[in-house]
Amino acid sequence: MNIPVITYGTSQDNLVSGLERLHGPVTVVRRCAELTELLAACQSGLARAAVVSDGTEGLTASLVARLDALGVSVVALTDEHGEAERLGAIGVVPAAAGIDPGDLAGAISDAVRGQGDRSGRRASVHNEFSGLDAEAPRNNPGLPAQDAAAEERVGKVIAVWGPAGAPGRTLLAVNLAAELAAAGSSVMLVDADSYGASAAAVLGLLDEAAGLAQACRLADQGVLTVDALRTMAADVHTKGGTLQLLSGITRADRWTELRPSALSTVLEVAAQTAQVVVIDVGFCLESDEELSFDTLAPRRNGATLRCLELADEVIAVGAADAIGVPRLVRGLAELETAVPNATVRVVMNKVRSSSAGRSPRRQLSEAWERFGPAHGIEAYLPADFEACDAALLSGQVLSECAPDSALRRAIAGLVCAPNHENRRSFGRSSRALTFLKR
Ligand SMILES: Nc1ncnc2c1ncn2[C@@H]1O[C@H](COP(=O)(O)OP(=O)(O)OP(=O)(O)O)[C@@H](O)[C@H]1O
Ligand SMILES: [Mg+2]
Known part of the structure; x- marks a missing residue:
């Protein structure tokens, strides 16, 4: 040849x-x-x-x-x-x-x-989306450094995703990270929501540094190390423990800074330094790859899709009301098409009788069965506007400002006792890991 x-x-x-x-x-x-x-x-x-x-x-x-x-x-x-x-x-x-x-x-x-x-x-x-992917995924066998990184990887990657309509992705990601840290895991929270990063604000930090964008820049140049990543992450001390936050881009027009290939490296390095990496991802799964493939244009939702592709587990969160439930059902179908290998846990948030009727859990689970998605609902997180507002106002996590609330207990329950029955993998068998195994 x-x-x-x-x-x-x-x-x-x-x-x-x-x-x-x-x-x-x-x-x-x-x-x-x-x-x-x-x-x-x-x-x-x-x-x-x-x-x-x-x-x-x-x-x-x-x-x-x-x-x-x-x-x-x-x-x-x-x-x-x-x-x-x-x-x-x-x-x-x-x-x-x-x-x-x-x-x-x-x-x-x-x-x-x-x-x-x-x-x-x-x-x-690869699936029909990532088969066209113009940027290398993690564990690309041809890239020696990434191979080495893959072998070194220790941490588990959990992506918190949900459809449009503010179902509570950030609240769940932040508090999940805090509960994991309180339980003794080293945790890095990555705000990869390329439409509306808010983890830093929720944690009461005036962080305009966009640590994730900085890390992506170094990753793109091939010089991102564990030490460098640690300096870009902010230490967040809560009463239960300390977690590291890689803050996101606060202006949506900076989305091109979160290049999927660089993000892969950032997550790989994050998983070398933390036992659990929790990612808050954007809602939109639309892929513009077919358009961009011939034009070298970056993909608007490339960061979201890459995070979901690389996550060991995707927590899909939906709002428990007449708009949120059908959106989540449709969103799960889109997720299956976009990331067929994802292992998904479905969580219903803001559960309350005023939006779902008396016995909201029963109503929701019956409605869920009628819609017929393969994934059962793993957890129901109650609506608690008072606790959430207090947390936002004080920049604290729920374990600090509402430690005995049912909402906090339900999120802590997700960490400690995952329900294997309801965890479903679209394409591969569930790895059935608990968060705290590593
Ligand atoms: N269980 C709950 N009970 C009451 N309020 C809640 C609950 N979960 C989240 N909220 C509130 O709903 C609002 C949206 O939550 P959050 O920011 O976590 O959503 P999101 O899915 O990340 O939205 P966005 O699209 O802005 O990223 C916030 O004010 C939050 O405090
Ligand atoms: Mg959010």
Whole structure:
């Protein structure tokens, strides 16, 4: 097989002539002076590999993941050890600047072979959405650094999701994280709601730093470490224990900063430092991938979808009223299409007789059975406006401002006694883990 190659860099003349003199197994089909030109050429399907001879700093994880999704492997030349490590971590094959053309051709062939293996495996495990995914998912077998990270991973990832209409995702995520911390787990709460981040505000922090966006930036550059992540997370001390908060973007127009490929790395690193990672995710599951795939446009809901794909468990929360219940039923169907492998626990929130009738739990469970989703309702969280308002006003969690409330006890119950009966996996068998196992 003759491998079509695109080169980028100002010092590429020797490189190109060296490769051309070999007369195979690679052919230089285009020389580019800009990375954007390289991208455009790769998008037209011109090449299987790109060789970056200088300016390697311009290579980021999201760019490399894009090229990977287009079937293009990247080999970059550098003599700096640190840069070679960084490149390796974002999925680039590094090689010495003065590499012999024959060796370079060998490195290109190996990279392309590795890429072929990866796409084969990816196609076999991905669903119709993520199969088109232009950014590399976690545990991509071809990315050595991510592989290593996957092996090191210890923490469990729980995503708290729910449909539109403020069903209580943030309240549940924050208090779940607090209960886990109080029970002795190290916890990192990640606010990945790209429409309306609010975990910091709920916890009474004036945090405009958007720690998650900062972490994504470093991840994209391939330099995110556990230590760096810890410095970007705020320590939140509650009466029960301390948790770490990676605050979110408070302006919805900053959503492009939460690139899925970078977010994968952030979650991976978070799971190395915390026993449990709780993510507050946005409501919207719509995928614009088919549109964006050919245009390199980022996906509006890429962050939400990536978090849900990577979570060990998704807690789906719905509001217990005539609008919230059907929305959750429809939302679960969308979730199944978008993330078929998710393991889901359904939680009904704001349960009260004024919205669901007398014996609200019975009414809700009967209504739920009539709608017929596969997932039973695992928990009913009572409405307690007084406790929630007091928590918001004081910037405290429920265990501090309403420790004996039924709402707090119900959330604590979710942590301690998960109900395996109602936990359902769309596509794989439930891992049946309790939150506190790790
Ligand atoms: N069980 C409950 N009882 C009473 N009020 C509640 C309950 N759960 C949540 N709330 C209140 O409902 C409002 C919305 O909750 P929350 O912010 O957690 O929702 P959300 O799903 O994260 O919404 P958003 O779409 O804004 O992200 C808040 O004022 C919160 O205090
Ligand atoms: Mg919220």
